[in-house]
Amino acid sequence: MENLALFIAALSMILLVPGPDMILLLQTGARHGRGKALATALGLAIARGGHVALAGLGLATLFKVSPWTFEIVRIVGAAYLLWLGLKMFKPGSMSTTAQGLAPDASISWRTAILRGLLTNLLNPKALLFCSVLLPQFIDPHAASVAGQFVELGGILVVIGLSFDSVYAMAGGWIGRWLASSQTAQRIQQWVFGTMLIGFAVRLAFIQQA
Numbered sequence: 001m002e003n004l005a006l007f008i009a010a011l012s013m014i015l016l017v018p019g020p021d022m023i024l025l026l027q028t029g030a031r032h033g034r035g036k037a038l039a040t041a042l043g044l045a046i047a048r049g050g051h052v053a054l055a056g057l058g059l060a061t062l063f064k065v066s067p068w069t070f071e072i073v074r075i076v077g078a079a080y081l082l083w084l085g086l087k088m089f090k091p092g093s094m095s096t097t098a099q100g101l102a103p104d105a106s107i108s109w110r111t112a113i114l115r116g117l118l119t120n121l122l123n124p125k126a127l128l129f130c131s132v133l134l135p136q137f138i139d140p141h142a143a144s145v146a147g148q149f150v151e152l153g154g155i156l157v158v159i160g161l162s163f164d165s166v167y168a169m170a171g172g173w174i175g176r177w178l179a180s181s182q183t184a185q186r187i188q189q190w191v192f193g194t195m196l197i198g199f200a201v202r203l204a205f206i207q208q209a
Helices: 004-015 020-032 034-056 061-065 067-087 109-121 124-136 145-178 182-205
Strands: 094-097 100-103
Touching: 004 124, 004 145, 020 034, 020 109, 020 145, 020 182, 034 109, 034 124, 034 145, 067 109, 067 124, 067 182, 124 145
Parallel strands: none
Antiparallel strands: 094 100
């Protein structure tokens, strides 16, 4: 595939732009530890795989043909991000132990994966992104268009998971740094919570291109 390097470079640049996925990973790592953040990254990877499959089936065009479907996903997605953002303002993000402050273990592994899955799956722009980006790097004259789509989709999921794993690990480092200061913890909560609420508001008012 001639443009594979260009595809990877473009995808990497997009994944470096802060968004709700990145903020969720950083916050989960800081509050619940690296393990739960990596579980969230797995949920995001599953969602991206779903978006690739949906784009491959042409379901992204449903948003164009029936705009009300886009509106439903947009509103539900914005409401979910708002809910996550508001939850971050909840006091007691860290639990006290004999050794000091430890990550909050209040969420299960299943919940961590589900949070990642829903955050990405309920973002209609993620599906539209897949439906716009992937076809640009597919050669319609090649022997297997479907094979190219599967290959590029797989690369997208793997690279996305790689970036998300780095953000998850960074979130765990932030959590250890915050453990020495209750004030820093509260600032972290307000910053991440406010950013997620901001993404929710932006999603609530975006218009389909």
